[in-house]
Amino acid sequence: MSNFINMDTAEIFISANCNLNCKYCYISKNESIPELDNKVISALEDGTYLQALKKSFPDPGKLKKLELWGGEPLLGMKVITKHIKEYFDCFPNLKSIYLSTNFAYHVEDLLLFLQKLSELDREIAIEIQISLDGPAPVTMLSRGAKVNELIEANLEMCAQALSEINLRKVKVNFKFKSTLSLDNIDYLSERENVIAYFSYFAKIAERFNQNCINKNISFRSGSMPNFVVPGQYTTEDGRRFFELIRTLEDTHEYCKSQGLLQNYSTFNFLNNNVKKAITIYNKGFKNMPLGFCGGLKSKAAVLYDGNMMVCHRAFFDYHQEYRDRVKENNDLLERKVMYNPNSLVEHAARYSMLNPSDEHDFAKISRRMEFIYKYQKLQISAIMANICELAYCGQVDSIYLQDEELLAKSALVVKLYPNCLYDNILTTGSFYLRDFSLVRLFCNGALEYLFSKINSSVCQSKQNPTQTAIPGAWSDRE
Ligand code: SF4
Secondary structure: OOOOOOOOEEEEEOOOOOOOOOOOOOOOOOOOHHHHHHHHHHHHHHOHHHHHHHHHOOOHHHOOEEEEEOOOHHHHHHHHHHHHHHHHHHOOOOOEEEEEEOOOOOHHHHHHHHHHHHOOOOOEEEEEEEEOOOOHHHHHHHHOOOHHHHHHHHHHHHHHHHHOOOOOOEEEEEEEEOEEOHHHHOHHHOHHHHHHHHHHHHHHHHHHHHHOOOOOEEEEOOOOOEEOOOOOOOHHHHHHHHHHHHHHHHHHHHHHHHOOOOOOOOOOOOHHHHHHHHHHHHOOOOOOOOOOOOEOOOEEEEOOOOOEEOOOOHHHHOOHHHHHHHHHOOOOOOOOOOOOHHHHHHHHHHHOEEOOOOHHHHHHHHHHHHHHHHOHHHHHHHHHHHHHHHHHOOOOOHHHHOOHHHHHHHHHHHHHOOOOHHHHHHHHOOOOOOOHHHHHHHOOOHHHHHHHHOHHHHHHHHHOHHHOOOHHHOOOOO
């Protein structure tokens, strides 16, 4: 077993279907989906999927976490509920389940699943991520009308029902995941709307925690939104993004002064990465976090035939029929696939595949993980070069051609932003390179503004310039 691959988490698919049609969804809802869904369901029913998982995890003690993915996983809840005991019987150290749901329909099936888990008499931690983009004016634009109402009603129902279920050793944690897109920027350009946005999540979580008296359940509030990635962001989008970041920062200052929304230490979802970038820079790029989800390193999407892929996002592309329909329907740009789209999707599906019984495949993926781990500074150099190229042609701020420190720190933020290796392949053809469009989004005012706000840390690093060897300068070749 390679030092660079040490998997303990499997993502499995329990439904290829979804009952929503979100604007930014990476899945092309084409004619091949029902057939794909049938394959998934019959593999779950007849035990083929469980056999595949055993093939992927030949040492059953290694598997600790199971993630249930779709499409919409609640559409596959009934079938996985019937068989979940077999999964726990096979994997003695399995102790955690994660799922990410739109929470709009079939929530009663989730309750039956939790009840079934409680009967196993094992300590199990469940994390349920509910995708909700914000109050109705925001979610309406991305996920459709009525989704807010449905989610709020389902949470009320759940809080009541879960208060009456004895979950024994099962603990459940709910949280929200919100996604922001350019469509929401105008709404969030007003201070009162920003306050309404963050208050909305806080109020729902608080109401749930008040209504649900089951001590095994909690609702964690305070999570930060993500911006849609990958994207096809332009220079103009980057300027609008800068305005958004400025409004978020100003509003947060205002809320602090008024004692509002005190559970939020920031409203700005780039803040943590900006702070991390300063620390990493000041420490001479030592102890850099990998900045990716761990796909094919600590976890993998396991298909019902036992092959593994870098990410659940690759599940659909793995199927020839799905890829054919995507090309026929010309859906590739919608899915942010750039350059030579037809060959890139084929390439991505092959490039990220791992047959666990094929030594050659293992060596190939292991080598890629090793490169990701060892050559992080080169990755930053590539992003720095990329920022400069875009500055030369006027697509990002020209300050990046003069301020090398800002350049290096900004490259770090780009690197640290949630990074899906599969997106990297689709947009650049490589595991290692991030898409250009994120640079246009971040480097047209937003990062410059944020770094200048944390001026004191910047000054500190300037007083001690010998600590920092910028990777682009080749002075610290590995
Ligand atoms: S709920 Fe998820 S899978 Fe369904 S359309 Fe929206 S983003 Fe796609």
